[in-house]
Amino acid sequence: xxxxxxxxxxxxxxxxxxxxxxxxxxxxxxxxxxxxxxxxxxxxxxxxxxxxxxxxxxxxxxxxxxxxxxxxxxxxxxxxxxxxxxxxxxxxxxxxxxxxxxxxxxxxxxxxxxxxxxxxxxxxxxxxxxxxxxxxxxxxxxxxxxxxxxxxxxxxxxxxxxxxxxxxxxxxxxxxxx
Numbered sequence: 020x021x022x023x024x025x026x027x028x029x030x031x032x033x034x035x036x037x038x039x040x041x042x043x044x045x046x047x048x049x050x051x052x053x054x055x056x057x058x059x060x061x062x063x064x065x066x067x068x069x070x071x072x073x074x075x076x077x078x079x080x081x082x083x084x085x086x087x088x089x090x091x092x093x094x095x096x097x098x099x100x101x102x103x104x105x106x107x108x109x110x111x112x113x114x115x116x117x118x119x120x121x122x123x124x125x126x127x128x129x130x131x132x133x134x135x136x137x138x139x140x141x142x143x144x145x146x147x148x149x150x151x152x153x154x155x156x157x158x159x160x161x162x163x164x165x166x167x168x169x170x171x172x173x174x175x176x177x178x179x180x181x182x183x184x185x186x187x188x189x190x191x192x193x194x195x196x197x
Contacts, residue, residue: 060105
């Protein structure tokens with residue numbers, strides 16, 4: 020939202036306009052979806068190469084796909100064809116296939132967990148909030164892009180991938196060291 024005049028994309032729908040479960044894109048698994056996903060512009064504006072649509076779904080232009088292909092990182096992601104209302108360019112949902120347990124609680128600014136008194140027994144012991152995210156890089160291995168276990172609202176990329184994306188001059192990206 021930091022880019023003035025940028026578009027805002029909603030949650031995905033299928034070719035018939037039926038809503039698609041947006042949470043499945045955070046599960047770190049290969050998805051078998053039929054037909055291209057469609058995204059409406061909730062707020063029309065300037066197209067971006069990298070956008071976060073409703074429910075934290077990464078929507079990327081084909082230029083992003085080219086970077087992953089050049090770096091031979093296709094095994095770490097799945098690119099699902101997508102159509103963005105009013106745009107002809109090739110767009111894709113970036114489905115990240117790795118979830119890694121790597122959050123370094125002690126180095127984060129604040130970590131809150133769901134407790135029994137919060138009234139959500141299904142979430143007790145899970146992260147409720149993570150501020151100032153920090154990870155333990157020794158737990159990442161050879162991953163160049165992943166979501167951290169327990170806090171899948173963010174994407175983490177390696178320095179090599181970050182540099183390649185920046186060199187491509189892609190719009191909509193923002194990096195914060197973790």
